[in-house]
Amino acid sequence: MKKRTWLIAAFLVLIPTLFLFWLSWEVQPALPAPWNNALIILGLVVAGVLAALSGIADTLQIAERLGGRQAADRDGEEAVPQVGERGIHVGGAADVVISGDDNVVLVLQQASQKFLDTLSRPEPDLAEASRRYFQFLLTKYRNLDFRGMGVSDRLPLRLELLEMYVPLQARIERPKGETWVRDLRLAGRKPGEEEAEIIGERVSERPVLELLQKHSGLIILGDPGAGKTTFLKYLALLLALGQGEALGLGPRLPVLLPLSDYANQLSNGNVPLDTYIETYYRQAVSDNGEFPVAKLLQTALAQGRALILLDGLDEVRQEHLRRTVVDRVEDFFALQKQRGNKFVLTSRLVGYKEVRPAADDLQECTLMDFGEEEIAQFTRQWTRAVARAAHGQTKQAAFDAAQEEADLLAAIHKNPGVHRLAANPLMLTILAVMKRQDVVLPERRVELYEQYVKTMLKHWNLARGLGKRQAHDLDVVETVRVLAPLALWMHETSPGKGLVKEGAMRRQLTQIYRDRGVADPEPVARQLLEDTHKETAMLLERGMGQYGFIHLTFQEYLAAVGIAQKGQLGIEPVVQSLAARIDDPNWHEVIQLTIGYLGIVQGYETAASQVVQSLLAQKPGEAGQVEVLMGMTACDVGEHGLTPACRQAVVDALLAAIVDDERVTAAQRAAAGDTLARLGDPRPEVMDVDAMRFCYVPPGPF
Template sequence: MLDWFAAWGVYSVTGFVFRDVLMPLAKGTLEDYTKDFLKDCIRDFSGRFEDNTLNTVVGKALKEFLELVQQELEDAEVSQVEVEEYSPALTKFIHNSSVKGILGSGFQDECSSLDTQGLGNLWYQLNLRSLPEDFDWEQVGKRYLRKVKALIRESPELREILDSQKLEAIARYTQESAGIIPEFDLRRYQEGLREAYGNLRLDSLDTTGCAYNALKLWRIFIAQNVRKVHEVLPQVYELPKEHQQRSREKDQLDSEFQFGELDRYQRVYSEAPIQSVLDVINDKQNYPYLVILGDPGSGKSTLLQYLALIYAQSPLQNAISLAIPILIELRTYMRNRDLGQCQNFLEFLHQSSGAICHLNQHQLQEQLKAGNVLMLFDGLDEVFDPGKREDVITDIHRFTNEYPDVQVIVTSRVIGYKPQRLRDGEFHHFLLQELDEKQIQDFIYRWHELTFTDEVDKTWKRERLQRAIDTSKAVRELAGNPLLLTMMAILNRNQELPRDRPELYHQASRVLLHQWDVERALIEDSRLDPKTIDYKDKQAMLRRVAYFMQATDQGLAGNLIRREDLEQILTEYLRTIDVNQARLVARVLIRQLRERNFILCYLGADYYGFVHRTFLEYFCAGEFIWQFKETQRLSLEGLKTEVFGKHWRDESWHEVLRLIVGMIEESRFAGEIIEYLMNQEGEDEKFMNVFLAAQCLEEVKNRREIEATDKRLMDCLKKLQDYVKIEYSYRRNIISWEVSGKAVTAIAITWKQDPDTLPLLKQLIQSDDNGGVQCAAIRELARGWKDEPWLFELLYNCAINDPFKRENDWEDNPRQIALERIIKLYPNHPKTLTLLHDRAENDTDEKVRKFAQKKLKQFTQNH
């Protein structure tokens, strides 16, 4: 027997302490170890051991690996004695079959990185001695790979063996292309899944130039909720989001959208329980076949990719016990089927281009018959041709009949989906729900933890985005869509939401309108010539649509347009850009804006509306700005009198008016509009003009340029703050109380950064006898200064001390408002429970006592 220690160079390494680790190999198990180590690199070991080349190289590779581990331990300041104590753990580690496979993969010609995450997971799973916190497996892997490449260069015999393997691989590829069966390599399949789906795809969203290559999908993924759909009628789920929200809040549809049986279907759907989509998928016994429906950008494809990555991220010895996920993008499958590359799903996976990794269809069939596969079909709606879509459904039916024990999941957009055939195949249908408040918070936290390194910047940006969603109803509506929430997170790096929300709406509409182009739809219609109609054209058309809608009898509040009017507006625009057969193209566009772009929805009775009211308001404001800046059909005076003067009394217009101010680049023009609003007589409207002026001031990016206007508005609001006192002699009613409270709120929000604002709010709490003023000040302190260490004591004092007598039943009690905020912000504070007990028993106001008793009961149940 050779002196393997000498052959491996172990004697020459000063301080090397792992001889006990390598000793068992040198005493007779080396040949078997080498076969396991290089099994993925060398197919045939017969006749390869006469010159001991492979044994020598494997021993040298192990020596290099162990030496790197030792160096990493020493760099982590582990003492020499402690380093030696790792020998038993390393002995067990290098004899693990998965570890051998990972280390041996470094000898593969195409290997550019080692599975260091797998090494780290295996060390943990084998329950070995804990490594130092800053032990870096990735660093070990990089250095080890360089050492392996050097070993290959230094050994002519090894190079000859590996080169022969390349020739064999070429021969196998040639045979495979002629119909010879490929291998069933699950490790390589895992790697292919990680490469294909591991990173979050943000190319179409990221307009900032930032790189997110390290942002892994499985770390950012949020499991959404679903509701079961008993009757898949798109009209039931196609209502504008604002009406859906109202329906949930009131448990009824708005009267103008009740269309007979649709109302009943909507009620049945809304009563279905909400479940986690992962819980539904894991319930294979009850739901072997699933269709997951959702809006564009709702996360359907991401869900399937995440399911595949669960398998890909598992160590191979664990993954063997899991169902093998097979994810097929149906659009790619049908394209290859049309080209004659495959006739069914197994052939697609066996030899067709577009498959993640070619898998031996005979071995795959064995797994399918055993039910050890999770079949994922993504994007049924992406197969546009109705006839081909029917062919795909037939293939899915054939697949489930042939492999009844395999769980199958299909995804599709809900609009345009026809459920009958898959329902006949016992598929259960579930609709993805929008992200709820907790899920949005979870996403925002994870995003900033994973994409920011500076702690201060991370916290500030995270809180800014969360605050924008909490305070802006329009921004919150969009945040429920995962695609648009991701867009917000990207823009939040450099944009201040909600003030810069016009840029958010522009980018969001760009993504929705650009991702799914109209050219392909035109090509599919043989009557029409292909014409590039980009997202800018679509935005221009939608500006005209929104502008038309605001001038109708229902106005912006209605969010309604007749098909005839919509078609005419699009036709007229298309003619201006020389589109042939403009009316036919307009009809194609309407269908695409509804089914693909998620901008318009069909309301029945030949009416359409914007899915998100936000886009109606944005495009309407954009048209006024276009007329003001580009075509100059609208002067500043006309903007003031014909737009603001005509609509400031209508709250459904307020967001449009605010957006107009935010989209005007010249601060002086914005200042003139704000001055115009302040000069209106608004007492009969509870000074709505002044409060709107304050909201518009928030939209101005450079307020220093209109400093005089800024100050005048502040003075005006301070007078309204005392409105209840001024009007007390003849206006003892809720209106004066409400105006005073709103004035305090406006000051706190619009001038939060002003150094005088915080002292003013504290003073009002302590000395103002107007309950509306006190309540507003408490609310704004809790909202704007919630992280300040002094806030709890201030709220605590407000909850127990109130020197003023409260005579009006309709007034909010400041003690109750303070108590509400304490429960929300400080549920775990040691004084909170004691305070609740005290107020429940001792408060002089019966309403406050009952409120405290109710909250105390809930608090006790939850804690």
């Protein structure tokens, strides 16, 4: 309620109260019986009425706050409650915080009542069942999970998922007559042939939530870290808080399940999906037999008030089980959608084609990488949430958040490589965690990639879906020594896409261990694949029988490390590897990272400089190409990655390329000029206005 309304209400209560006080003090003693007693009774009645009115007003205000019916925020969106450490945070213009565990209980009770109001003749015990069920969802999913991302114990990172969530965009199938709006990138790479076939001509970008509102079922496809599981948790949380109307779905019972666990049950016998749902939640929620979770789920499904959230079809490893799971889901969907229930299923792209469901009103979509707007929104929400966790709702928190936001965005936009990583929600989160941990984010991306790889290999035992976690420490140095030549082979085999067949990769990894002198390399190779898949998710199965790194950047960085490893006894193998690939754009990033790794990470600036000067002397590839590439490398590694003599040699090579109009194309000469400007053009006639040569142009047409 508005402030003015409360001032008026207070005035209306205060005036009659003062009047009654005056009557009881001055008039009542002077009146004869029975009028004096009548006046006392009248005062009590009026006071009771005023108290009742005040209580009703308070109740209405609390109901407004708990129900999320505050004024819409500045963008005109409906306010959504968010659960804090000991209360509910309601967004919007009022930005109200309703503290206390009791109010959390009230919100859950209200959400339960909203859901029950949509049911036809609900049984009495469903009220407590739904409240406890919503409490379970709230407890399980309300905070973001930072385990395995290198978060130190000293930093209290208990951030609400609802406060941090950034709406996802997805491509759906292209309407006839439309063309591609922009090149599609998945985890920093172009889609492979199979992925492109699955995606088809999807170009029309829509909010994922909008697609769910319009269709009975939604299949969400995307790479690891794209936000598939987070979206399901977001839906479950808001429905548990009674915000179905805000989602455009109405009050519903969210049912979130890992399909990998269902597949395990199917491997042991014929288990219908509805039976599995009841068993899963009875074991997860119930602490005794008195909680009728099965009856709650049955009632919601029977009356069309359920939202079934099926996570991780790709996590079903065996193809025959995956087909069986899809068959059961299709049958279940066909029956339940007629009752009004809705479905969401998530999967990676690779391996999906073989088991693609076919059903009416089942919409497929592919998640997009974050764009500039989403990156900025995440950064703003992240810095504000972390500052509030540390300092509360204070001016200091606001100041710190603004400073952190500016610093983080600057780190993201400083070079294209970091920006590519930030387009993936998971990679952006890890970057933000590293920044918040007082890790000074290097300006040179080769150092940042090194920190990323070490963080993921050392700390991340995070399961990407809803299943159980395992913990297994990896030897970071030894793992990098093995992954580097493997990444180099993968980049040679599948440049720019990074997908290789499992069998070929196992053979290559076995050969790497054999070359390292391992007596029995096959089980060691198998264990490394299992560790990097389950414990780090650095190298993972993207689909049926195909592996790749979680982001193309890591393949490029580790491939560069693999090339640098060849130079332990001399630079010639490194020079030969780089010279052979100067003309291939898929290798330009690897070439720059190789020289950066030698000069910055390993500290061998003399060796890095010899590689650069050897390439400039050989002039491989298109005329002017190597000069431009070495100039970009010199800009990237900075002053301490190459010797001063090498940097001068690069400048001289660029100056020569600019004026070599017989051998170098105009496009390459322009690129050389741009690179020289970044590196530092030494020519005074170009950089100094006083030294510039001007010619007189007479007035008139010319």
